[in-house]
Each structure stands twice: as C-alpha cells, then as structure tokens.
Amino acid sequence: MLLPDSLPLSRKQLRSIGRATARINLWHGSVRSGKTIASLLAFVIAVATAGPSGLIIIAGKTIQTIERNVLEPLQDPALFGPLARHVVHTRGASTAIILGRTVHLIGANDAKAEGRLRGLTAQLAYVDEATLVPEGFWTQLLARLSTPGARLYATTNPDSPRHWLKVGYLDRADKLNLRAWHFRLADNPSLSPEYVANLSAEYVGLWRRRMIDGEWVVAEGAIYGMWDEDEHVVSELPEMRRHWAGxxxxxxxxxxxxxxxxxxxxxxxxxxxxxxxxxxxxxxxxDAQYSEAVRKWLADYRPPGAPDNAPKGVTPEWVFIDPSAASFSTQMWSDGHSNPARASNSVGDGIRSVAAMLAAGRLLVHESCKGLLSEMPGYSWDPKATERGEDAPLKVNDHSCDALRYVVHSTAHEWRHLLTAPPAKEAAA
Structure with a gap:
C-alpha cells in the first residue's frame, strides 16, 4: 500500500496513524489541517488487517457527503497512489469495495438514522464529520461495534464546547478507551502559504477560532461583532454589475x-x-399581494442619487426565497417573476458568509435599508441553544438579516474570490 511522494505527512499525522489502536480514535481540529488524510490512512490500514467477522461501516451526514469527503479522496491517485485502484464505488450506491472488502455506507442526518444500525454487528466504523450525526446514532454505532478488537475512527471540525461529542467523549478521554488528536491549520505540511492566507480570509470571529485555530469555542453575544455603522453603511452606491434578491x-x-x-x-x-x-x-x-408588492418594488427601483428622469426598474438574476415558503415560491412562479429560486438555508454557513464579507469590508448596506439596519446590531446568538451545544441565532428581529443571509450565501460562488482580491483602486494601479 504505497503512497505517492507528493503526499508529505507530518510527524503528528504519522504518530496518530501508528497509535490509532483504541476502541474510539478521533481526529479533530481546523479545516484542511491534515486530519482527514491521517484518519483515512489509519482506517484503510485497519480494513487491510481486519478479520472476516463483522461488518465494516462508513457513516456520515448523507451518502453524498460520504462520497465527497471519504470515497473521492480515497479514489484519488494523487493522494493515495496505487491504493486508489482498490476503492470501487458506484455513485449513489449504499456499499463500496475497499481492498476487496464490502463496506456499508450509512447516512445519518436525523434521529431516524439510529434504526439503520439495529441488529448489526460491526468490527470497524469510520464516521465523517462526527459532530453532524445525531448523538443517538453515535451511541448505537458504538454498541454495534461488538466484535473483539472492534474500532471506531472519526474526524470532525470543532463545534460548541457543550456539544455532546466534546462533553461526553473528548472531555472524558481518560475514562474511556479513546485516543484523540487535535490538528491546526499549521499542522498540514502540504498547504502553500498563499492557500493558508486565502482560507484564513474566509473565516472570522467564531468560525476563525474553530475552523482555523481548531478550538471548541462557544457561540455568544453579537453574531456580527464586526458590524460598524460608520464603516458599513453608505449613502451612495456605485454602478452595479449584477443584482440578486433574497x-x-x-x-x-x-x-x-x-x-x-x-x-x-x-x-x-x-x-x-x-x-x-x-x-x-x-x-x-x-401570497399574491406579496408577489405583486415585490414586482412593484423592483419595477420602481431607481439607484439612490440617480436623476429623476433616469430609467427605473431592476431585474435580479435570481430571487432567493425562504425555503419554508413553498406556497409563496409557487405564487412567484405563477406570476412570472424572474428566476425565483430556493435559498440556501444552512444557517451557520450563511452567517459565516455574511460575517466574512463584513469583516473584509466587502459588504456594505445602503442607508435606505431601515429594517436591516435596525436588526444588525442586535442579531445575537441564542444562549439557550448554546447551552444545548448548538449554534443558533435568537429568532427575534431577524427577518431582514435572514433575507440578507439567503441572498449572500446563495451567491457565494459568485463573490468568494473577492475576499482575497485587492480593492478596485489597488487592482487598477
């Protein structure tokens, strides 16, 4: 099982691979820190040496995330050399073949996933992004690892310090048959300084401490702590290249x-x-009245400062709608609105997208957006959710903030490069 010379491994990675012999082996820390490569190598070595009894399982939030985060890297010759030829999977299938062994793939995106484990006897399991699977699923999976020498391998980014994985397992490692390794971005020897700088620019505040520094830190206080009306509110707008709506x-x-x-x-x-x-x-x-109101609002729009005889009206490329508002989306389609679309409603990722652009000075708000301006300073984390180990905003005075989150995060692929681009004046110099 030879690896290509192009895959340098740090001492921490090699040490974790060699010592991953506990019942529970957990790699945690920042994104792109090398923890996934180390955990996959340790898992594949275990597959190669496993006996014939008991199932082998790979679990994750969905089959699609398992394919993206586990199987596709294993099938990449640049990462795993000759081993990649021995990982066979048909997209969407619930099994894969690794080194000749059948491996069962299980999506665990809700509490019902626990039932998929009932009656199984397993000898090896790999869990991708362990903080995202339900606690009941994790507990049931450990119960099913009942053959002699059974092991669980798992990787995750940090979450709240009150998350069940942190409280119930990492903090009790000395009382359990568990080994854990903490990785930071600096622990990955294969990353270029330019990439590290670019990635660091995409994370601010809470997410920077978690995703770059690898800390398990609590979400508390203002969500957009970088918000400053003197810096982020403008009275004039430049010419716009493109428009979207949320x-x-x-x-x-x-x-x-x-x-x-x-x-x-x-x-x-x-x-x-x-x-x-x-x-x-x-x-x-x-719904029909709201649809007509939105149509009129867009038809009457004239950029601030434009002369009175300037043409009115703007047609957004996409209108990203609250995904829970199915009947309103249907109404918008029926009324012939331009490109209604289901907004991305990953709350944490959406908040991070807005925060990153605010922190970089790349997202500004016109002074006419009174509702948004009234909500931004008070947009805060819910302390009760934090006590449960969850990151969630208070559902109070958040409607314009949600609309902003929908449109910013749903268009992230269009603007992400702006986080590391020089300001227009510098670029033109």
Missing part, C-alpha cells in the same frame, strides 16, 4: 426582501429593501 417570508412576522448588488468596485451592496410588518400596519397580505 426574501424572508412572513405573515404575522415581517416580510423582508433585500436587493443585493455587485458593484464595479468589487464590493457587495445591500442596495434596497422592501419590508412589510403586518403587526405594525394591522394588515396581513396574501
């Missing part, structure tokens, strides 16, 4: 739409806002 739907709660523009200066701007608060106006609107 909508957070509400009936009794406020309905908010944010128009996002990509300026010629390489920055994102919350250009305008439509907001209807039924409690304040004592008038609830139907």
């Amino acid at each position: 909508i957070d739907y509400g009936t009794t709660n406020p309905f908010s739409a944010i128009l996002l523009g990509l300026g010629v200066d390489g920055r994102l701007y919350a250009c305008a806002e439509y907001r209807h608060d039924s409690r304040a106006t004592h008038r609830q609107l139907t």
